[in-house]
Amino acid sequence: MSVTEKNPVIEVRGLKKQYKLGQIGGGTLTHDLQSWWARVRGKEDPNTIIGTDQRLFGQTFMALNGVDLTVYQGEALGIIGRNGAGKSTLLKILSRITAPTEGEIRLKGRVASMLEVGTGFNNEMTGRENIYMNGAILGMTKAEIDAKVDEIIAFSECGDFIDTPVKRYSSGMFVKLAFAVAAHLDSEIMVMDEVLAVGDMKFQQKCLGKMSDVAGQEGRTVLYVSHNMSTIRQLCTRCVVLDKGRVIFDGDVEQAIAIYMDTTDVNVVHYDLKDVSRMNQSAGKRLRLESLDFVGKESSVFADTEKMRIRITWRVSEPFAGVNLKMNLHYRDSTPVGITHPVNLGAAEPGRLYATEFEFDPSLLGEGQYFFYLDIFDGALAQAVCLDKPVTEFAFEVTSADLSMPTWAAGWGRVHFPAVKLLSTETEG
């Protein structure tokens, strides 16, 4: 094959993935039999959760709705989009974790998927044993790992502890080791889901450098999903924007990011959080947010002289003496802006629906579009345990109404502090 000719290594054609909404099966045979018996007698199913939206039952949802995409050898393709746009589903199908409903994908070569670092790591086994374990799970043979093990250990910066069980590792070391294995795979196609979001900045840069090499010099193909636009800029040579299960843009990285930022939806003032995914496995189990509303608004656009009123509803599955809430604010390109001081929501017990209304003052924010995550946690700040954190980005826009402020200029950052307090002015002469 000539060098100038582009060699397609991934071809996605008419890819669709359908999910069923609502509850799928009771999970136990007795529940299924109960539900069936209730239906036979025309009674209400005893196993439906009270308060769930019955309309969703049996309805379907297209996570991917006809995706076509060709990726060429040596490309580093970024995939961006809002939560629920279908990014993760696409990666899951590409890495064969789940099958598509329609369409097909053709691949040339092996796919190494890093949807999570350290998959299959076993705490009881040493770092070295885990390199072999993880490598084998990712599709390497023992001989291939043998040939690379020294390189992997060197890259991981864990050399001194390589024969120690990984349960004694700090989380940083754990991540470094895991990434080192994945980065040294021989596969022709690498699929990554925001794995670079972990580890310290220095190691992140090292990883990005490694991934660029993998794509640029070694001629392998990288697919990278991230919310972090700066890593997308740094790594990717081409970028795809997904929205509602379709590709809405495919091409230049900067253009893609601009389009992605325009998809921020400030017309949504009500969010249903019951079925959205959570930041981690344990979030949403002991306490669950059910909805969020911007109170008294038709769109979430706020003048910087206006106060933002937010109403959330939530339930707990066990008693709490007091849970804390904070907002994590981001600019629309995902740059973090800051957090709010935690506030205690008070005691809560199971079986009740709590509705909490609170006020946020956006007056310190410069003009522009933002979003925030809600983080509800238990315990003092040092050992705070996250109780719930939906991945939903609650978008809003701040407009300038304060005439005493000059027009916002790029390069000012996002925050304006209160005016300095004049103590005295003395005149001489």
Next chain:
Amino acid sequence: MPNSSKNSGSQGEWTTIIRPRTGWFDIDLRELWRYRDLIVMFVKRNFAVLYKQTILGPAWVLLNPLLTSVLFNVVFGGIAGLSTDGTPSFLFYMAGNTVWTFFSTCINNTANTFVANSQVFGKVYFPRLTTPISQVLTSLINFFIQAAMFVVFWLYFWLTGAQMHLTVWMWALPLVILQVMLLGLGVGIIVSSLTTKYRDLAIAVSFGVQLWMYISPVVYPLSTLGDSPRLAFLMRLNPMTAPVEIFRTATLGTGSADLGMFVYSLVFTAVALFIGVILFSRIEKTFMDTV
């Protein structure tokens, strides 16, 4: 299914094609073979997980069947006074128990494949069959260790002049061991496929395996049913009757192994394994959507 025929790049170069779940027998054995190193790693991990942070460590492999054999000897041989076909009762129970333990661990350890590994399965692809296969191989190694202990006791009884002898069925033992393993694998993966929908089946299975032992000639010989032909016939429908009886006939010289029930048992195993693999390969493609 809309099958786009736009070809870019020559057709032959594509190495993998991902399509919606189709067909019944959709399993790539060559791929499974490529992942053989992973199976070895899983076996190593199974041992690491099993014995790290236990007091007696690997001694459990021996202690478990030893204590069970002693218990069977006291309860079924001593108290209940069940026949052991004239062979030393301790060896009789140990023989039955060794084969049965092998079979039951094969089932119990594969029956929860999907549920126990859903975390890993949700994050990375590898042929899912590697997990149950590594489980039965782990059981096989444990079986060899326990069989070695059986040989030691056998030699002791033989030297002290106990009434027993090896028979030609010896030569069938490798096949019997393989069969027990594959039957355990087959039944286990059928259950594991069904547990993705019905979690409570996992509880039922360990209980069911216990009951199964009592309808297999583990604590009594098949010959005790000689005067009840109907019961003896029902016993022979149990695919585990043949392996247990053959193991005893081969090593102790008494038992009612015959070719007919062996062939039946082999056919049963092949069918169970076939159904298991088909169910498993169907479930593995979409179970992540339902967990």
